[in-house]
Amino acid sequence: MSHSQRQDTLVGLFVALGIAALFFLALQISNLGSYSNQDSYTLVARFENSGGLKVKSPVSVAGVRIGRVSAIQFDNQTYESVVSMQIEAKYSTLPEDTTASIFTAGLLGEQYVSLEPGGSEDYLTDSGEIEITQSAIVLEEVIGQFLFKDKDPEE
Amino acid sequence: MLHYFETLGRSTRENFAKLGRATFFLLLTLQGIPDILPRLSLLIKQLYSVGVLSILIISISGLFVGMVLGLQGYYVLSDFGADETLGLMVAASLVRELGPVVSALLFAGRAGSALTAEIGLMKATEQLSGMEMMAVDPVRRIITPRFLAGLMSLPLLAAMFSAIGIMGGHIVGVGMLGVDDGAYWSQMQASIDFYDDILNGVIKSVAFGFVVSWIALFEGYDTLPTSEGVSRATTRTVVNSAFSVLALDFILTALMFGDI
Structure with missing residues (x-):
């Protein structure tokens, strides 16, 4: 893997981790999961x-x-x-x-x-x-x- | 006596001039954003040095901040027999305040100072004027990608900080002090609101990312082209960023959560 490819991968991983953390906060911590859009x-x-x-x-x-x-x-x-x-x-x-x-x-x-x-x-x-x-x-x-x-x- | 007024007047005028240059600099930076799209590799390179390299310090600090919150919160809450609400206390303080603020302070120290030093040295070694000679706009080529990288990185880093901090609180509260695992999460879920708490926290960290990147890049761009000038600019970046982040945090908190 070339240097720049490695960098791309790490940046991608960084963004994915950040978004995963946001999802974790949204679904695990907040009330969004418990009563959203339920009939x-x-x-x-x-x-x-x-x-x-x-x-x-x-x-x-x-x-x-x-x-x-x-x-x-x-x-x-x-x-x-x-x-x-x-x-x-x-x-x-x-x-x-x-x-x-x-x-x-x-x-x-x-x-x-x-x-x-x-x-x-x-x-x-x-x-x-x-x-x-x-x-x-x-x-x-x-x-x-x-x-x-x-x-x-x-x- | 007259000399005193003279100094006061000059420093006031200089500060206003600097604020004006900073605003103009920000406008130039924002103007360069459309040029980034065809050259995303510039942005990715900066995301690496600004964001990826900050993950370690953010994660470790988040873990310890969460653990301290768990420990201190437990001692206070258990006095009132309310140790069940530990999860809520840890999550609310992290998501609303500590996540955005502490990660912005760390970000200013870790990434902001590096940006200032880098740009300042480019200026001191006349690389920026060299680019201008070759008809390359240094603001668009150098500054804008770094600005965008800072703006994008900080919200992601702050979210990681909060998430890891909540895990840290869980390790201490549930693992060591014996708070009920179910109560830790359910108290959180019952009281933390997605829009009021989490989204406002994200908005805060976007604002902090904006301010810290702006200050860091401007101080580097505006530095005296000497080694002493660069060192002073780096110090100013950290000091001014910390000050601006904390002051801005108060204003944003009052707007979002307070009834002032």
């Missing part, structure tokens, strides 16, 4: 308070992630938080009377939407609304209630 349908739930829920927070049933929060909006008329969720299309058998609650992973971890299937035989369809919801627990409120409870007997 999905949207569900909507209205919460009195969505707490620290964020776009891309997980949506899970029985502890298994089946989708993610795609948008959180404020409804001017009802003063509620409207949370849109994208659910993977293969999980299409959520009953109509499913309940949605916002829970926190761990004591101070990130918040997620937990769905609890009901008993209805009709299934939720695209842009269906989950009627029964339970708001996020705001830690400050809980602490506040706890403090007031403690004071009540004295007064």
Whole structure:
């Protein structure tokens, strides 16, 4: 192999390695692999308070992630938080009377939407609304209630 | 007293003149890009000396930076019982900041200084004026291929740095300190966003490659044609590149991730 051919090969190898590293970052490290362009349908739930829920927070049933929060909006008329969720299309058998609650992973971890299937035989369809919801627990409120409870007997 | 103002005024004027020359130089360099396409061998030769020869230092530094992040991160995170998030911490700090910045600093030291010294010596030994005498444009023939090579190499090197660093963090965190292997990767995948984190990191390293190559080539091209001038220009390349990279990093971070 001539000198310049060897150089060409090494440069080619360099570029290939660099692109391989980028692919590694994209597929192994980021969320690109886990939910990109998968078929999905949207569900909507209205919460009195969505707490620290964020776009891309997980949506899970029985502890298994089946989708993610795609948008959180404020409804001017009802003063509620409207949370849109994208659910993977293969999980299409959520009953109509499913309940949605916002829970926190761990004591101070990130918040997620937990769905609890009901008993209805009709299934939720695209842009269906989950009627029964339970708001996020705001830690400050809980602490506040706890403090007031403690004071009540004295007064 | 008057003498002091005189010096201040002269150095200010000289700095502005230099900035003007640097801008003009950059425009000339960019103008030469279309001429590279028919002569790709020039570019490949520079990619070899700028990129391929930097792989070793980038890989080894990346490995050690990742290992240190794994070690330090573990001690802090385990205090809060959050050692599961070690993978996220290592990956986020590498992909967003350390990958682009540290590889740009290493690149300035390894490749930038070599570029300045090479161009500076070409000028000192009158090779550049010789080319002009033969009606060969030295900017198009010498500078533009090196500039493009720097611009292309740094993003690739930074990606390698981050990838190897994450492996290094894995070796220390999972291999030695006992963080769960699945948690290391899944925490990363759950929180690192492809567009927000990885693509922004790549954009950063392209910007750094642009700035470092520009400074290195201009300092070499603008050097005094003496051995002392070349040595000073080489020093200036490393100092100015490091300064520009860190300042630019702050601005880019504020634009991309901050709410300033």
